[in-house]
Amino acid sequence: MEDAFERLSELSEGEVRVLLNDLLKLTTASTKQGDGEHKALADSDRHLYSKHVERAAKAEQRKRTVHIMFSLSDAGSLKVTLSKLGKRMENEVLAFNDCFSTGPINELVKAEGQRSRESWLSERLSGYLFNHHMNHEHKIGRMIERIAAIAGQNSIVIWCGDNAHEQVGLRFVMHLLKGRENEIRMMNGSLFYRNSLADAQGSNRYYALRLLEPELFLKMVECFEQAELLSEFDRQRYEAEWLELAQQKSKLRLWENGQIKHAAENELDKRLMDVIGKLTEDTDDGFVKAGAVVGEIWGSCTQLIDYPFIEYRLWTLISDGYLAFRGLPGAMHQYAVKLNSGRILA
Structure with missing residues (x-):
């Protein structure tokens, strides 16, 4: 039974509604056709459901x-x-x-x-x-x-x-x-x-x-x-x-x-390049963690832009040859970037 409760907590809202609908159909059938314990259990389930609906309606009214x-x-x-x-x-x-x-x-x-x-x-x-x-x-x-x-x-x-x-x-x-x-x-x-x-x-x-x-x-x-x-x-x-x-x-x-x-998609690219240049000044190999770059942008930029968009622009600069990277793509703490020498963003 504990396993059933754990599985219930993993269901989406839509799946819970389907499950509840099936249970109500079964309860209705048992109320009409069942006898003895089955009918008593079905009546108890219907009463419990009615109480929950009433409680929810009162909560909505408040x-x-x-x-x-x-x-x-x-x-x-x-x-x-x-x-x-x-x-x-x-x-x-x-x-x-x-x-x-x-x-x-x-x-x-x-x-x-x-x-x-x-x-x-x-x-x-x-x-x-x-x-x-x-x-x-x-x-x-x-x-x-x-x-x-x-x-x-x-x-x-x-x-x-x-x-x-x-x-x-x-x-x-x-x-x-x-x-x-x-x-x-x-x-x-x-x-x-x-x-x-x-x-x-x-x-x-x-x-x-x-x-x-x-x-x-x-x-x-x-x-x-x-x-x-x-x-x-x-x-x-x-x-x-x-x-x-x-x-x-x-x-x-x-x-x-x-x-x-309204701005172009590459509006923040120059700022990204500048931040990378600043952060890599104190490194031996010129590489800096991608997470540090995004964090610096968030800390210095008074704009509310979700970090996946900033990372998307980071990978666009990598694809266009303005940045080099090493590590494992997929999570910002797993790879680092550096400026490609000779490539200047116009």
Whole structure:
């Protein structure tokens, strides 16, 4: 029996639904046709199922606010913080598992556009398909369904920061919510930092939600209910900006001067080359671990770009002859790169 419980924990949500459906069919048949112990067991199963459905319905009724985020990690932090504040039961947290600063975003509302994006990313980014299939409930298509199912009486809070990924995501969600009468608030972590700490320097240190210290994030969560509602003008502006974004063919988007900038795929290549040159100054053979290169880019670049895209550009430079590598491809700690002498990136 213990083995059965272990196998159950390994099933996907879809597989669990199929299993539950089969069990309910069997229970219904036993209730109608069974006798003695079989009928008693079937009746007990039906009663247990009814109690779970009733409990789930009551839990849904208690949820007054739906939070939409663009990171599974950020969503986890929000859930933990809401629990600490005793507000977890009345708040639902939805999260995308996509990086909207990279890859095509055309026709994302349609299945064809989603397949096109998935195909482009899976061909270039290491581990993309595995990560996406492991988090099926957070894929774009499923998230569109879940957002469409938000009840009209629920208020909605969209969480973001000053980066292209979350700002593109914000506009996409506003497009999905077009015409809805729900109250919508926006919680911008970058803006919250500047307003809370009166940052006179205009620092972009907190360009993403995940960079906020726990204490600052807690303060932000404590006051989300007091955040100003998005005006009809702002809602329409975000919706219109999404339509403009979705028409562009760019595969990389950056955040500059408060705007989303469309960039060429090779926009970061020069920076990658410079970082490698800097890191290899103190090496004997000119090689530096790929992970160190990506880590340095992440630490010095105030842009939210997923590291598989950066690694993809690293391998493009290797393929084009600008970099040499040694080691085992597949994991960044297993191989190193160095500049190829005589090859200068224009």
